[in-house]
Amino acid sequence: MIVSARERLILQYLIEEANQEVTIKELADLIDVSERTIHRDLKNIESVLQDFKLELVKRAGIGIKIIGDEGSLHELRISIQKQDYKEYTPDERMMVALCTLLDHQQPMKLQSLANDLGVTTATISHDLDKLEPFVQEYGLNLIRRRGYGIELTGAEEAKRKAITSLISNRFDVPDFLRMVRENIERKSSNKIDSISERLLGLVQKEKLIIIENLINTINSRLPYPLADSSYVGLVVHLALAIERIQRGENITIKSEYLEQLKESREFAFANEIAMKLEETFSIDIPEDEKGYITMHLRGAKLRFEGKMDIQDENVEIAYLVQRLIEQVEKLTGKGLKHDQSLFQGLLAHLQPAIYRLKQGMKITNPLLQEIKRDYQELFQVIKKAVSESLPFEKVPDEEVGYLVLHFGAALNKRKVVKKLKALIICSSGIGTSKMLATQINNQFPHIAELKNISAFELRDINVSEYDLILSTIPIEDISSDYLLVSPILTTDELNKIKDYIEEKGLEIATSPSFYEELKDEEELTLTFDQYKEFTSKSHILLKLLEELEVFEIENTEQLRSILAPISQRLKDKGFVHNENDIVEALLLREHVGGLAIPETKLALFHARSETVVRPGFHVLNLHRPVTLRAMDNEMLEVSRILLLIAPEHADAEDLEIMSFISASIIESQESITMFETAAKSSLIQYISQKYFTNFVQNLRSVH
Secondary structure, rough: OOHHHHHHHHHHHHHHOOOEEEEEEHHHHHHHOOOOHHHHHHHHHHHHHHHHHEEHHHHHHHHEEOOHHHHHHHHHHHHHHOOOOOOOOOHHHHHHHHHHHHHOOOOOOOHHHHHHHHHHHHHHHHHHHHHHHHHOOOOOEEEEEEEEEEEEEEOOHHHHHHHHHHHHHHHHHHHHHHHHHHHHHHOOOOOOOOOOHHOOOOOOOOHHHHHHHOOOOOOOOOOOOHHHHHHHHHHHHHHHHHHHHOOOOOOOOOHHHHHHHHHHHHHHHHHHHHHHHHHHHHOOHHHHHHHHHHHHHHHHEEEEOOHHHHOHHHHHHHHHHHHHHHHHHHHHHOOOOHHHHHHHHHHHHHHHHHHHHHOOOOOOOHHHHHHHHOOHHHHHHHHHHHHHHOOOOOOOHHHHHHHHHHHHHHHHHOOOOEEEEEEEEOOHHHHHHHHHHHHHHHHHOOEHHHHHEEHHHHHHOOOOHHHHHEEEOOOOOOOOEEEEEEOOHHHHHHHHHHHHHHHOOOOOOHHHHHHHHHHHHHOOOOHHHHHHHHHHHHHHHHHHHOOOOEEOOOOOOOOHHHHHHHHHHHHOOOOOHHHHHHHHHHHHHHHHHOOOOOOEEEEEEEEEEEOOOOOOEEEEEOOOOOOEEEEOOEEEEEEEEEEEEEOOOOOOOHHHHHHHHHHHHHHHHHHHHHHOOOOOOHHHHHHHOOOOOOOHHHHHHHH
């Protein structure tokens, strides 16, 4: 396939807008040429489309669009990315120049770069003017001096972030490793100067495959499997790290932050990854590099479906979730604060998102343009709500886009009874899966079970158990039929799903209201496994509440003087081995970040430590209020401290119950009032009733 740079831009735009017509004027304005030129380019484009069994349909007065099979469109998209060409658009020239500068350790001459790109030095100089502010976003500087040349300077960390971001932005996740494998198998010695090859050239492709296999073995043992985009990001990061360590370009990290990372569970996995890399590549990996691997694991968008532990500070996140929901309610006029699914979904999403924002880590969102186009109004609402509720000067549109998916799913949700089993394969994380699942729920009320997985989890799934398999990405090795759909379903795709179900002889529900009426009359039934789960977790909660103590504190302003007598009581009761160690653990946690809960009279002190024998939940009533730092970094007067402690290696069920308690504290104004003022008996009654209600609601949502 041979197309010009201009024809590639036209094709890429038509593919992006494949669900609607595009006018000739729109294309002419986009590329900054005349409409006559566009008409001339379309002749070659039509012949290209025929090679992929696609057709260019023209409707007078309306516009043009590409029609054909989704798989063929995908193959065209990949072919454009992989094509060999010499002619670049201005943006592509900037990309190639950046790749070249990132890969050079020494300054290079302007003329050399111009020759490489096939343009004049004046043209490349103009491109570098536009490139300068772009590289500054990554903390890099573009040095340009006569007699010296051009050089990209900055911290090793910044260079790696830039490379990883460029690769992530260029490739759809499922295409990335496949393209790498194809490139290796081709073993071509020809110089290929497509953008894709330039980007892949920044890392040794053989290293990528070795590391991908290594991470795949670790991924299955992580507490929460990495989402696809995080998986690829980690693979690229490690390949870059190995390559640049071998070149003597080591990364550094602040010592106090490194010590904090070492305390996390992810550091053990990072250490294991480092040991395997050292063995495979015969190199020494410094502690700072292990710290950055830990950051990738902690900052990844994980599929942990709302199950967080108290170490992950979910009461702080829950506070931000509540503020965000309140802002969206205010802006939309829609009641959302009682939507448990939304609350838990945002709780799960914001924990890694907040971490990314604090660390300045970039994220890609391949759906961003579609989200902005199809949810214009909601996107602006969420963007405004985010600016009002999250403690950051700027939140990238990529993060806002994922939040739009969560709120979009909640606003479109409808309770129905369903009858079939469906498997949804996605590559963009929890929000995308939820949005797609909600659309399927809304349009096909006979589906009884919706399971969301990533492409990397497919190997562990028996696909024959499912009546309907939908995927947002092409799947090569799958033993059952599946439908390829976009994450935000089009009308055509909905009709295609309906036709597919009918072809398989499965009954289509035609009256959702009938099923909703039936649901109201149905009794909730529990399977034996559900009953066992409920009784097991209830027993844990029962023990916590039975041992709950309310301490009356005649206190001073000193935190240590408040915690010391309580820690002695905890030791006497057998909760901890050493009273001093638990005080130090709690003070260390308070030093890391504020624990007072904004707009309340509460503080939540929590810690996991080797000195803790068994989980505990207690209340400290302060006879004189104390001023503590809050989660929003303001100073706040506190009259009650809630205390949650757990062993360093606590059971997952114990942590889940404690997470439930911490997340419940600020779930509503009613819960805040209860945790602020309730006596022991009332608090126990409230928590136990809330747990039972939540369990039943969750059961109903999957029935």
